[in-house]
Amino acid sequence: LMTLTESGGGSVQAGGSLKLSCVASLEFRAYCMGWFRQAPGSQREGVASVYRGGHSPVYSDSVKGRFTISRDMAEKTVTLFLEMSSLKLEDSGMYYCAADSRCDGVTYGYRWNRTSSYDDWGQGTQVSVSS
8 A cells, every 4th residue: 555644734933944744655756746735715736846756846936945845765665855944824724745656757847736647645734824
């Protein structure tokens, strides 16, 4: 069973920082992996993604310069991180980790932030930013 499990969410004041983690089955090491978020009443939106092997990070304009995505491998798992700083009220929402097995170098640039590109999803971790 291939799983994605997020953690690290919580409540933080605006301007603060949080680091999210997503522990994934080792099979996901060959996938593109990304972070999405969803606020109540809003669509799920792509935040950041890395290509296969953890290369070529991309970010949404709303988080560029404040968030950093990275990936690490252990013996049996892959962990995807999202380091978030200078948090804003609008960063609040449920954050999801996702994996895309069909990405390639040609389409990665425009498919990374589409929910339909990802077949595997975690359960999410809640981030709440207050003033």
